[in-house]
Amino acid sequence: xxxxxxxxxxRLKELFDxxxxxxxAMGGDFQTDPYPVWERLRKQAPVHEGTVHKLTGYxxxxxxxxxxxxxxxxxxxxxxxxCDAAFRDxxxxxxxxxAVDPTGQAAGVESSLISMNGAQHRRYRALVQPSFLPAKSGxxxxxxxxxxxxxxxxxxVADGRAELNVDFCAAIPILTITGSLGIPVExxxxxxxxxxxPAKIVGMLAPIVAARRESPRxxxxxxxxxxxLPDEDGTTHRLSDVExxxxxxxxxxxxxxxxxxxMGIILTALLQRPEILKxxxxxxxxxxxxxxxxxxxxxxxxxxxxxxxADIEFFGAHIPKGSVLHLCVAAANRDPERWERPDEFDIxxxxxxxxxxxxxxxxxxxxxxxxxxxxxxxxxxLDRLPNLRLDPDxxxxxxxxxxxxxxxxIPVLFG
Amino acid sequence: xxxxxxxxxxxxQSRCVGSGMCVVYAPATFDHDETAKVVVIDPHGDPLEVxxxxxxxxxxxALSIATADSPTPQKDEA
Numbered sequence: 001x002x003x004x005x006x007x008x009x010x011r012l013k014e015l016f017d018x019x020x021x022x023x024x025a026m027g028g029d030f031q032t033d034p035y036p037v038w039e040r041l042r043k044q045a046p047v048h049e050g051t052v053h054k055l056t057g058y059x060x061x062x063x064x065x066x067x068x069x070x071x072x073x074x075x076x077x078x079x080x081x082x083c084d085a086a087f088r089d090x091x092x093x094x095x096x097x098x099a100v101d102p103t104g105q106a107a108g109v110e111s112s113l114i115s116m117n118g119a120q121h122r123r124y125r126a127l128v129q130p131s132f133l134p135a136k137s138g139x140x141x142x143x144x145x146x147x148x149x150x151x152x153x154x155x156x157v158a159d160g161r162a163e164l165n166v167d168f169c170a171a172i173p174i175l176t177i178t179g180s181l182g183i184p185v186e187x188x189x190x191x192x193x194x195x196x197x198p199a200k201i202v203g204m205l206a207p208i209v210a211a212r213r214e215s216p217r218x219x220x221x222x223x224x225x226x227x228x229l230p231d232e233d234g235t236t237h238r239l240s241d242v243e244x245x246x247x248x249x250x251x252x253x254x255x256x257x258x259x260x261x262x263m264g265i266i267l268t269a270l271l272q273r274p275e276i277l278k279x280x281x282x283x284x285x286x287x288x289x290x291x292x293x294x295x296x297x298x299x300x301x302x303x304x305x306x307x308x309x310a311d312i313e314f315f316g317a318h319i320p321k322g323s324v325l326h327l328c329v330a331a332a333n334r335d336p337e338r339w340e341r342p343d344e345f346d347i348x349x350x351x352x353x354x355x356x357x358x359x360x361x362x363x364x365x366x367x368x369x370x371x372x373x374x375x376x377x378x379x380x381x382l383d384r385l386p387n388l389r390l391d392p393d394x395x396x397x398x399x400x401x402x403x404x405x406x407x408x409x410i411p412v413l414f415g
Numbered sequence: 416x417x418x419x420x421x422x423x424x425x426x427x428q429s430r431c432v433g434s435g436m437c438v439v440y441a442p443a444t445f446d447h448d449e450t451a452k453v454v455v456i457d458p459h460g461d462p463l464e465v466x467x468x469x470x471x472x473x474x475x476x477a478l479s480i481a482t483a484d485s486p487t488p489q490k491d492e493a
Contacts, residue, residue, distance in 0.1 A: 087474065122432060129433040129451040134442070292439075350464070351440060353472035363434045363474040371439075 008189065009167065015192050016170035016260060018401050018408070027053060027062030027402025034302070034402075035343065038078055038331035046079035047317040052303050052326045053402050064403040065114075066305020066324050069097075073323040075314075076303075080335035080355070082315040083327040086306055087359030090117060093306035093325060095362055107245035108198040114250055114362065119232065121361060127227045127239070128247065131220060132365050137372040143218070144179040145373050148172055149380045157384060161391060164410040165264045168381070172373050173259035180220040181248055182208045195253055202245045209244055221248070251366070259370040261300035261406030263377055268397040268407045269294050269345050270378075271390045276347060281382050290347045291374050295356035297345045300405050302330030304358050329355035330405075385414035422463050422482040424470070428452040430477035437478060441469035445478075453477060 014020055018028035034056045041048055041055055048055055051074045053062040061068065077083050086093045096115035102124070104111060113124045130136070152171055156162040178188040187204060194200040208221055216222035224244045228236040239247075270277040270290065280286045308323040319325060333354045334342035357364035364370070381388060390396060394411035424444065433451030437444070443460030445453055461469075463482070470478040 088476070125432055126451065130447075130449065132435075133433060133447050133451055134435040134438040135447065350468070352468055353436065353440070359474050361432055361475060363436065368435055368439075 011189055012170060013166045015189065016166050018261075018404065018406055023401075023404060025063050026404040027058055027060075028400070028404060030058055030062075030402040031398070031400050032057070034330075035334065038328060039334070039343075041076075042078040042331055042335065045317070046082040046315040047075055047077045047319075047325075049073070049075055049317070052076045052328050056402070058402050062402045064303060064305070066303075066307075066326055069324050073320060074326065075308075075317060075319050075323055076326040076328055077315065078328050078331040079315065080332040080338045083329055083332040083355055084359055085315075086325055086327055087304075087355070087362075090121075090361050092309055092312055094309050095121070095306065097307045102243050102246060103240060105242065106198075107202050107242045107249060109246070109250050109253055111242070112246040112250035113365070114254065123229060123231075124247075125361075125365065127229050128224070128365065131223050132368060134368045137368050140176065140180070140369050141372050141376055144176045145172065145376050148175045148179070149377050153380055153384050160415045161411070161413050164267055164381070164412055165260075165397070165407050166409075168377065169263040169267065169407075169410070170260040172263070172377050173370075174256040176369070176373055177251055177255045181205070181251070182212070182217070182219050182221050191252055192256060195249075195256075198245070198249050201249055201252065205245055205248055206241070209241055220251075224248075254364075255366050255369070257404065258300050259366075259373050261401075261404060262295065262370065263374045264397070264407035264410060265298050265300060265399060265405070266291060266294040266374060266378065267381075267410055268399060269297070271388070271410065271412065272396065273345065274389070276345075277388070280347075284379060284382070286347055287375060287379060289349075289351060291371060291378075292351060292354075293345060293347050293349060296333045296339070296354035298399060298405060299330050299333060299354070299356035301358075301403070302405055303328050303403060304362075327355075329358065385412075388412055388414045422466065422480055424455055424458055424466060425479045425481070426453050426455060427477045427479075430475045431473075432475050432477075434474050436472040436474060437469040439469075440472050441465050445469060 037056050055076055077086060094117045100111055100116045102111045116124060149172060152168050156167055174188050174192055178191060191201060212221045212225045216226055224239055227239060229239060230236050280290055303326050305324055305326045308319050308321060308325055311321050312319050333356060336342050357367040391411040391413050397407040397410045399405055399407055431453045433447055437453060441461040443457055444466055446456045448454050466480060470480050
């Protein structure tokens with residue numbers, strides 16, 4: 001993959017600006033710091049009636065998984081205990097309002113793993129989990145991540161300056177995922193544009209899937225065409241083309257935007273705290289705790305949602321069957337019941353699970369790939385860009401967004 | 416706190432989905448087999464408090480730990 005230069009920087013900027021039309025539907029233009037409101041809400045009660053964006057004071061409509069569903073009652077949880085309990089009870093708090101038929105004709109996220117429940121979810125997840133284990137990180141790094149990271153740095157290393165949010169953070173995950181699916185670099189950006197039109201992505205994937213069925217390679221599509229799914233009756237079947245398309249679309253949707261924004265949040269936190277940046281540069285082992293702390297402190301996806309399958313008394317709220325329960329994991333991650341000085345970005349905290357990658361059976365499948373991208377990416381910046389610092393003449397990065405949070409711009413100088 | 420030598424880690428492969436959270440926290444204790452089910456590679460690989468973090472981190476309650484102070488295996492109680 002030597003053609004990373006073929007990425008159109010302006011197009012990239014448009015697609016990966018939270019305030020652009022592609023991202024504004026998720027509330028990407030929200031500029032207020034929501035954490036003080038969430039703290040107040042959590043102090044009042046662990047569970048409130050209403051959606052997270054309305055309770056936060058977002059002026060318009062914002063969309064995410066679990067929204068809008070105007071005919072259903074909506075509740076939102078803000079404490080760690082309430083969010084964790086809901087994640088761990090998938091019978092009461094289901095991932096989709098109706099059962100999923102993955103073998104139907106329509107490929108899309110609604111037919112994928114993320115929408116499945118119970119035994120069906122377990123069977124499909126088991127099929128792909130081996131490719132996403134921590135032990136597989138080396139495969140992802142050597143196959144796609146490392147080369148991408150260094151080619152991107154090559155493209156700006158001589159300039160003495162860069163805008164890391166788009167020129168670096170945004171490009172790494174999309175090129176990693178498309179690379180693992182066998183999609184060439186020059187088509188990677190079109191995929192991002194097409195995320196809301198699955199039929200177009202299917203058109204691009206179809207010849208790749210057909211080719212891998214003929215002759216498998218060392219990539220993810222090849223794993224999927226060869227995988228055997230144990231059915232409920234004990235027999236096994238190979239995944240259909242539609243099942244593979246749905247999974248690939250899920251990966252593109254869940255994997256291309258989240259790691260971009262989370263990496264930008266981590267870099268923002270470090271660059272705005274030069275003493276921590278210096279410590280991490282001096283002792284690279286601190287990078288692991290830095291990444292985990294940033295995912296706790298400001299997760300890029302502040303909310304996941306569940307569909308309530310039975311009337312339930314839940315942390316002081318009566319939630320009727322059919323409701324949507326929004327789990328504000330960003331608020332849960334700063335619950336003082338679990339963390340001391342929760343608003344502080346402190347990389348020396350004892351390592352402890354947060355809900356930044358979600359929780360329960362549906363905890364993020366790609367989280368170890370995301371960790372690998374962020375570790376290799378930030379590590380390479382520290383290796384290759386001496387004296388990396390924010391550009392004092394440019395606006396300092398701000399973290400914005402309602403349901404997809406990330407940095408505005410990260411203008412840096414080095415050398 | 417007792418050392419890791421006095422604690423026993425128990426795994427329940429039927430609950431494990433292979434999320435890998437345990438390996439994030441206690442990489443010298445846990446790993447996965449080829450079907451992505453958790454295995455203990457070294458029961459004394461990490462300090463006790465690190466193993467406790469891993470037990471708490473398991474999203475499916477597949478791990479439990481019994482120490483000399485609490486002979487009954489405790490499911491994660493986060």
